[in-house]
Amino acid sequence: MSASAAAPGLDPVDRRLLKATQAGLPLVPRPYHALADRLGLAPQEVMDRCERLLARGVLRRIAAVPNHYALGYHANGMTVWDVDDARIDALGERVGALPFVSHCYLRPRVPPAWPYNLFAMVHAETRMEVVERAEEIAGLLGDAARARDILFSTKILKKTGMRLGAE
């Protein structure tokens, strides 16, 4: 893949803008103006570029990222399932639609070390609630699920979001 295909339209100024903001947006009433000052750009150009990056999906949003422990979500369970390949897509969509599932992905199995292909993240105040919600998922999957587990997180070791490397 060529460099231009790898990063379509991310020009050097976009790159500088993203690198300047990835640790955080300046917390002042006019943050885009503060960025513009720091980067030596016009405020309107900073805002136009941010709009374009949002429109292209390079930025999902400009937002607050909470620490789920601090919000009282002490139990974070990654529920994992070995689901029949013939039925995984229809069932994955249904599991993803459950209101308490925050992320739901299909991933490869790596036998024999890792037999699970469906991942559904469940957050709750207590582990018992996570276990109860996993039972709901199990009910939905029925006999399509051959094996299952729940991996509870015990510590956030790092949470910075994606950073751009030097280029």
Add this chain to the structure above:
Amino acid sequence: MDEIDRVLVNRLQAGIPVAERPFAGVAGELGIPEAEVCGRLQRLLDEGTLTRFGPMIDAAALGGAFTLAAMSVPPHDFDRVAAIVNARAEVAHNYRREHAYNMWFVVATERPEAIRAVLAEIETESGYRVLDLPKRREYFVGLRLEATR
């Protein structure tokens, strides 16, 4: 956290607009000055209630890639390996989990082929195998966590 903090945390997970004064809307709703919104956000970051406030980059839209990686690390060696993994700029999150696979981290790179190189370097430096579990399909992503107390 007071009621105003809760509103800020809940509202601002959805994002702020790109505008000359992006905090004006939420400040107006809450009846507080924009500078107070900013001061409260800074305090929520300092206290650890928020882990970040800013743009959220999607590696896939950059033509890059994400993977979820897992390692099985003996407890006596856990901190050393966590330091090796966390030192990589490509590692966006890392969680300790209760399982034989006890370290789970997300690797994001701008070039898809760079994922394998990052994982190989982590294997060499740490001395442990890395399980590479790239996303094949996304059924859902996006719950926002509500601050209720």
